[in-house]
Amino acid sequence: AQTVTQSQPEMSVQEAETVTLSCTYDTSESDYYLFWYKQPPSRQMILVIRQEAYKQQNATENRFSVNFQKAAKSFSLKISDSQLGDAAMYFCAYRSVKGAQKLVFGQGTRLTINP
């Protein structure tokens, strides 16, 4: 079974600075998807960024980028120019390409932005 581990329960960063959230995963599959989701106090999970395992190029979405290291099974999220609205719980998630769309989530990292 696949597992996802986020070793940082809490992180904080100064506004406008850069922060990196860590995620490692375990799988025997060679093809899969990885995601970072944001969950603000409104509770709704919002997709931040997605990475296909077969792609060597790291995904980027505006101020958000990932460092995908397939051999190390590592998938970190970098947030540049942090903004107050980035404060939330961040979850790393894994999904197999086979079968239904079951997401396996990590425990989450609570990100605080200091003004």
Added chain:
Amino acid sequence: DAGVTQSPTHLIKTRGQQVTLRCSPKSGHDTVSWYQQALGQGPQFIFQYYEEEERQRGNFPDRFSGHQFPNYSSELNVNALLLGDSALYLCASSLGQLSGELFFGEGSRLTVL
């Protein structure tokens, strides 16, 4: 364009009772998945419904059951509630069973006393 809507937003039940949670998928979506998120934890997959059938199930007991209606909306039923069933229940919808981005609702917060 309405997103994923869930009801009720909050509810309180006592041990042994039964609860039904409801989900309307995003317009145009035909697949619904349910997740349980205990306090301070990441969500855990309960099951997925597509074409009115349960397609995949996570590690949850038979007390958890569901249904999908012809209009693609879905219900999650939990029987014989336990204290440990207290959690945020998230519904997610997508277009297609195998691919497509998941869109989440804001969840139903269940408290079991």
